[in-house]
Amino acid sequence: MIFREQDLALWEVAKVHLNVRNNDEHTQFSYYLAKELCQFYPDADIEVVLPAIIFHDTGWSKIPKEKILHAFGPNNKYPELTRQHELESVAIAQDALVKLGFSNEQITAIVALIDGHDTTKNSRSLNDAIHKDADKLWRYTPHGNKIIGEWFEISQDEVLTILEDFVLPTFLTDEGKRLSNMMLEIAKINQQF
Ligand SMILES: [Fe+2]
Numbered sequence: 001m002i003f004r005e006q007d008l009a010l011w012e013v014a015k016v017h018l019n020v021r022n023n024d025e026h027t028q029f030s031y032y033l034a035k036e037l038c039q040f041y042p043d044a045d046i047e048v049v050l051p052a053i054i055f056h057d058t059g060w061s062k063i064p065k066e067k068i069l070h071a072f073g074p075n076n077k078y079p080e081l082t083r084q085h086e087l088e089s090v091a092i093a094q095d096a097l098v099k100l101g102f103s104n105e106q107i108t109a110i111v112a113l114i115d116g117h118d119t120t121k122n123s124r125s126l127n128d129a130i131h132k133d134a135d136k137l138w139r140y141t142p143h144g145n146k147i148i149g150e151w152f153e154i155s156q157d158e159v160l161t162i163l164e165d166f167v168l169p170t171f172l173t174d175e176g177k178r179l180s181n182m183m184l185e186i187a188k189i190n191q192q193f
Pocket residue numbers: 056057085117118
């Protein structure tokens with residue numbers, strides 16, 4: 001089981017909103033990767049990072065379906081919708097976390113990571129850096145490679161070139177940098193066979 005016992009109730013609420021853009025799958029990989037990254041950073045707050053990653057992309061469910069695939073990535077036609085999915089995710093998380101009994105203080109810390117997770121690029125805190133790195137690390141998994149190729153109708157070689165040239169330099173934590181490099185190298189070896 002990927003999810004910790006205490007996160008199952010959050011997942012049950014979030015997954016209803018994650019039925020577009022392979023977000024239900026993406027979220028499970030990023031949740032696992034966030035949990036792994038937190039092991040390396042005792043100062044990070046896993047009780048903030050994991051709830052945030054569960055809800056971070058729920059807002060895509062509120063964006064017109066035909067525009068979703070044009071609202072992120074290298075040729076983003078609708079940057080305002082990239083922003084809107086963050087705000088919709090914040091609203092969904094806020095509502096769900098109140099109902100699940102989270103304190104105001106916890107909710108503020110969690111939605112602070114969701115708000116701006118794609119539209120800000122810098123590390124706003126250690127929790128934020130881990131959350132952003134876990135979100136991006138999914139792209140380096142076999143599942144991420146495949147889905148990105150399908151989204152942008154590009155070959156696996158092209159996917160790996162983008163991950164190497166444009167995404168690798170954006171990792172914020174040392175461990176995120178190490179893992180992304182390692183996963184890229186493995187994907188490149190895999191391409192030879
Ligand atoms: Fe996002």
